[in-house]
Amino acid sequence: MTHDDNSPSQRFPRAAGVALPLFALRGASDLGSGNILDLVPFVDWLARWHHGIVQLLPLNEAAPGEASPYAALSAFAIDPSYIAAAQVADIARSAAAQQWLGGPQVRRKRERLELAPQRERAAAYGFTLRLLEFGFAEFTVNAEAERRARFDDFCAGQAWWLDDYALFRALKERRRFASWETWPEPLRRREPAALAEARARLQVRVRFAQYLQWIAAEQWAAVRAHARHRGMRIMGDLPFVCSRDSADVWAHPELFDFSSSAGAPPDAFSATGQAWGLPLYNWSALRHSGYEWWRQRARQARELYDLFRIDHVVGLYRTYAIPAQEGGTAGFVPRDEHDQWRQGHELMSAIVAEAAPSGVIAEDLGTVPEWVRRDLTELGIPGYRVFRWERHDHGFIDPRVYPALSVATSGTHDTETLLAWWDDLGTGERAAIVSLLGLESSRAGDDSSLPLLPALRRLYDAGSSMTILPIQDVFGWPERINVPATVTADNWSYRLPVAVDQLDHVQSLRERMTAVRDMIDASGRASSAQ
Numbered sequence: 001m002t003h004d005d006n007s008p009s010q011r012f013p014r015a016a017g018v019a020l021p022l023f024a025l026r027g028a029s030d031l032g033s034g035n036i037l038d039l040v041p042f043v044d045w046l047a048r049w050h051h052g053i054v055q056l057l058p059l060n061e062a063a064p065g066e067a068s069p070y071a072a073l074s075a076f077a078i079d080p081s082y083i084a085a086a087q088v089a090d091i092a093r094s095a096a097a098q099q100w101l102g103g104p105q106v107r108r109k110r111e112r113l114e115l116a117p118q119r120e121r122a123a124a125y126g127f128t129l130r131l132l133e134f135g136f137a138e139f140t141v142n143a144e145a146e147r148r149a150r151f152d153d154f155c156a157g158q159a160w161w162l163d164d165y166a167l168f169r170a171l172k173e174r175r176r177f178a179s180w181e182t183w184p185e186p187l188r189r190r191e192p193a194a195l196a197e198a199r200a201r202l203q204v205r206v207r208f209a210q211y212l213q214w215i216a217a218e219q220w221a222a223v224r225a226h227a228r229h230r231g232m233r234i235m236g237d238l239p240f241v242c243s244r245d246s247a248d249v250w251a252h253p254e255l256f257d258f259s260s261s262a263g264a265p266p267d268a269f270s271a272t273g274q275a276w277g278l279p280l281y282n283w284s285a286l287r288h289s290g291y292e293w294w295r296q297r298a299r300q301a302r303e304l305y306d307l308f309r310i311d312h313v314v315g316l317y318r319t320y321a322i323p324a325q326e327g328g329t330a331g332f333v334p335r336d337e338h339d340q341w342r343q344g345h346e347l348m349s350a351i352v353a354e355a356a357p358s359g360v361i362a363e364d365l366g367t368v369p370e371w372v373r374r375d376l377t378e379l380g381i382p383g384y385r386v387f388r389w390e391r392h393d394h395g396f397i398d399p400r401v402y403p404a405l406s407v408a409t410s411g412t413h414d415t416e417t418l419l420a421w422w423d424d425l426g427t428g429e430r431a432a433i434v435s436l437l438g439l440e441s442s443r444a445g446d447d448s449s450l451p452l453l454p455a456l457r458r459l460y461d462a463g464s465s466m467t468i469l470p471i472q473d474v475f476g477w478p479e480r481i482n483v484p485a486t487v488t489a490d491n492w493s494y495r496l497p498v499a500v501d502q503l504d505h506v507q508s509l510r511e512r513m514t515a516v517r518d519m520i521d522a523s524g525r526a527s528s529a530q
Contacts, residue, residue, distance in 0.1 A: 008380045008382075008404075008405055008465075009404075009465075011357070011359040011380075012307075012359055012382055012404075012405070012465040012466060013465065014465050014466075014523075014524050014525050015051075015052035015053050015233070015465070015466050015467075015525050015527065016050070016051050016052060016053070016460060016466075016467050016468070016520045016523075016525040016526075017046075017051055017052060017053025017054060017055055017233075017235065017466065017467070017468035017469075018046060018051060018053075018054060018055070018468065018469060018470075018471050018474060019054075019055035019056075019409070019412075019413070019468050019469065019470050019471065020054075020055075020056070020057075020470065020471045020496075021034070021056065021057040021069065021413065021481060021492070021494065022034050022035070022036070022038075022039070022056050022057065022059065022082055023081075023082075023119050023121070023492075023495070024119075024471075024481075024494050024495050024496055025038040025039070025042055025495075025496060025500055026038075026495055026496045026497075026498065026499045026500060027041070027084075027499065027500055027501075028499065028501060029084075029086040029114070030084075030114060031085060031086075031110065031113055031114065031124055031127050031128050031131075032113030032114055032116055032119060032120055032123060032124035032127065033081055033082070033119050033121065033124040033125075033128075034082075034495070035081075035082050035083060035084040035085075036078075036082050036083065036084055036216065036219040036220055036223055037084035037087050037219055037222070037223065038084070038500055039054070039223045039227070039234075040222075040223060040226050041500045041501050042054065042500050043223070043226060043227050043230055043232045044230065045500060045503055045504065046232060047230040047231065047232055047527065048504075049513045049516060049517045049520075050517050050520045050521060050525075050526040050527055051232070051520065051527065052231065052232060052233060052525070052526075052527035053232070053233050053234075053235055053307065053466065053468055054227075054232060054233075054234055054235065055235040055237075055307075055309070055468050056234070056235065056236055056237060057069045057237050057413060057481075058070060058072065058236070058237045058238070058239050058311075059078045059079060059082060059236065059304075060072035060073070060074060060075065060076075060077065060078070060079060060239065060242070061073045061074050061077040061078060061079040061080065062079060062243075063172075063177055063243075063245070064122055064125050064126065064177060065121075065122050065177075066121075066243075067119075067121045067491060067492035067493065068482075068491070068492050069237075069239070069492065070239045070240075070311065071243045071278075072239055072242045072243055072246060073168075073169070073172075073242075073243065073245070073246050073247060074161075074165050074168075074242065074246060074247045074248060075161075075238075075239070075242045075246070075248045075293075075297055076161040076162075076165065076248075076296075076297070076300055077161075077165050077169075077213055077247070078213060078216040078217070078220065079125075080125075080128065080129060080132060080212040080213075080215075080216060081121070081124055081125040081128045081129070082216065083128060083132060083212065083215050083216050083219060084219055085128050085131040085132055085135070087219070088131075088132070088135045088215055090134075090135035090136065090138040090139040090143070091131055091132070091134055091135040091138070093138055093142065094134045094135060094137065094138040096134050096137070096138075097131060097134035097135065097138070100130070100131075100134065101131075109123075109127065110127065113127060116495070117495065117497075118489075118490070118493040118494065118495055119492070119493045119494070119495050120493070121492065121493065132211075132212060132215070133208070135211075135215075136207075136208050136211045136212075139151075139211065140207075150214075150218075151210075151211065151214050154210075154213075154214045154217060155210050155214070158213070158217075160296070161247075161296070161300075162210060162213060164247055164250075164251040165209065165213075165247040165251075166206045166207075166209035166210045166213075167195065167198060167199055167202070167206055168180070168247035168250055168251070169205075169206075169209040169247070170198075170202040170205035170206045170208075170209055171183065171187065171198060171202065173205055174202060174205070179244075179245045180245060180249075180250045181244075181245070188250075190250070190251070220304065224304070227306075231527045232527070233306035233307055234304075234305050234306055234307075235305060235306065235307040235308060235309065235361070235468070236301055236304055236305035236307070236308040236309070237308065237309045237311060238297060238301055238308055238309065238310055238311060239311050240262070240278075240310075240311045240312035240313075240315045240316070241262055241278045241279065241281065241315075242278075243278065244256075244258075244261075244277070244278060244279045248293070249279055252293065254282065254285050255281065255282055255285050255286055255289075255293055256279040256280065256281060256282055257279065257280040257281065257282045257329070258279060258324065258325075259280075259323070259324060259325055259327060259328035259329060260280045260321040260322060260323050260324050260325075260328040260329040260330070260333075261275065261276060261277050261278055261279060261280065261321070261322050261324045262276050262278045262279065262280050262315065262319050262320065262321065262322075263275045263276050263278075263320050263321070263322045264276070264312070264320055264366060264367070265320050265367055266367070267366035267367040270484060270485045274484065274485050275322050280319055280321055280329065280333065281319065283333065283334070283343060286347075287343070287346070290350070291346070291347050291350045291351075294347060294350065294351060295350055295351070295354045297351075298350070298351045298354035298355045298360075299354050299355075301355060301358065302354065302355050302356070302357075302358045305358055306358055306359070307358060307359040307360075307361060308355070308358060308359075308360065308361065309361045309362070309363050310348075310351065310360060310361070310362050310363060311363050312363060312366075313344075313348075313362040313363055313364050313372070313376070313383075314344075314364065314366070314367075314368045314369070314372055316343070316344050316347050316348065317340045317341065317343060317344030317369075317372050317375075318332045318333065318334060318340040318343075318344075319332070319333045320332055321333050337369075337371075341371060341372075341375060344372065344375060345375055345379070348360075348362075348375070348376070348379055348381065349379060352379055352380070352381065359382075360381050361381065361382050361383075361407060362376050362381045362382065362383045362384075363383075363384060363412075364376060364383035364384055365384055365386065365389070365412065377403075377405060380405070381405075382405045382406050382407055382464075382465065382466065383405075383406055383407070384406065384407050384409060384412075385399070385402045385403075385406045385407065385408050385409070385462070385464055386409055386410070386411060386412065386415070387399060387408070387409070387410055387455075387459060388410075388411070388415075388421055390402070395432040395436070396432055396433060396436050398436060398458070399458050399459055399461065399462035399463070399464070400458070400461055400462060400463055401463055402462045402463040402464045403463060403464070404463055404464065404465050405465065406463075406464040406465070406466075407464055407465075407466045407467070407468055408459050408462035408463075408464035408466070408467045408468075409459070409467070409468055409469055409470070410455070410456075410459060410469050410470065410473040411470055411473060412470070413470070413481040413482055414481070414482055414483075414484050415480070416480050417470070417472045417473055417477065417478050417479065417480055418450065418452070418455065418472075418473040418476070419450055419452075419472075419473075419476050419477070419478045420478050420480065422450040423450075430448065433451075433455070434448075434451065436458070437451060437454040437455065437458055438454075439451055439454060450476065452473075452476045453515060456469070456473075456474070456516065456519060457519050460516075460519040460520055460522075460523040460525060461519075461522075461523050467523075467525065471496070472494075474512065474513075474516060475509065475512055477497070479494050480494070481494050
């Protein structure tokens with residue numbers, strides 16, 4: 001690859017996209033949560049309307065009772081609840097699976113999950129895993145030699161993370177998903193004899209965990225190939241850090257600092273700051289290794305995505321620490337600004353180098369020093385321009401002057417929707433937006449409705465190379481994904497109100513997409529494959 005081929009303009013051509021969690025897709029047989037193969041009709045739908053990017057939240061596996069995709073059991077494993085179980089050949093061939101699915105109680109549960117207005121993550125996870133256990137039993141007994149060979153090749157090629165993860169997951173199952181820090185000391189300390197004994201004793205469940213990841217990887221490869229065929233780029237999301245109760249922390253405790261937890265200082269999301277309960281990195285150990293664990297993450301992301309977002313990128317320059325025990329660190333780590341810059345610059349440089357040809361995007365929202373954004377620009381990494389937060393002394397900044405090396409958007413998974421935000425605005429701010437959009441001043445009244453189409457048009461006209469909008473804001477829907485620093489059933493449970501294959505059958509949605517397509521074409525963002 002030449003330097004020009006990897007220039008920012010080549011990695012980030014002008015394009016439009018839509019953002020949503022994978023679990024939000026409503027498919028023909030999704031078992032209550034969007035799945036990998038639901039992306040095929042969604043990609044087709046976006047391509048028909050001249051989009052070029054679909055942005056997803058993290059795919060990482062979380063514990064059965066955990067809804068947030070940012071509290072991962074593994075930095076590398078795909079959540080098995082995203083597997084399209086109905087499309088797994090082993091399940092289709094399993095007489096036991098078909099008998100189970102035919103039972104009246106199971107049929108009722110499946111129907112309830114599929115029709116539920118929100119994702120019930122634990123129930124959907126359990127239902128999908130039960131089906132996959134039938135599939136695994138069928139595979140174990142009757143799989144063809146060619147499929148067994150593909151499975152074995154996958155396990156061998158991914159052993160660098162899969163071996164530890166599969167054993168970790170089997171041990172978690174055995175102990176009802178209790179934290180690894182409560183396990184017997186030989187397992188906590190990863191004594192070789194204890195690991196060998198556990199791997200032999202739990203070999204069936206270890207192999208099942210590997211099977212889940214193989215099926216997910218094969219389905220993902222099919223989606224990735226289809227998206228490339230349609231000229232669609234898939235954008236992923238790498239969480240800033242994984243859960244303390246994760247395979248990575250158990251397997252590599254030397255890379256983490258258990259005396260404190262990571263969080264965020266007061267910012268736009270929380271006036272008092274946020275305590276995440278996630279481990280700090282041991283930055284000296286990471287640096288000594290050449291940031292190899294992060295390099296591995298970038299290499300895997302390169303195989304999964306055309307673009308990927310680094311969550312909470314400022315945390316890679318400086319992490320806000322909250323003591324988890326007496327003597328723990330408080331405040332920013334590192335403390336010295338030059339050390340912060342050096343750490344972030346080294347790590348982000350390594351990530352960009354490993355990611356190529358995939359593009360790296362920085363989630364640079366919240367309290368972020370200006371020198372961090374300058375460094376990201378120097379490295380050719382786009383940051384975000386969220387319209388509601390882009391302001392100067394005279395009001396809102398016109399998106400048309402946003403820098404090309406950026407992503408223009410109306411909001412994120414952590415903000416209220418554009419509609420809800422507008423409803424909470426005062427008369428003065430509404431008037432400023434109406435003026436910016438060049439509309440009649442009468443639109444600024446307290447009871448005026450959101451000028452959604454003019455706002456979308458201005459975002460598509462942005463100077464940013466990419467305009468990626470949450471799907472709720474495209475249609476003016478009010479439901480949000482997450483309210484930071486809260487734990488409620490509404491968080492991480494959003495589902496589309498319409499099945500993917502029915503989006504073009506709803507007249508109001510088709511009319512909106514016709515208008516959006518025209519804006520995309522006029523702004524020079526239409527996918528080159530159209």
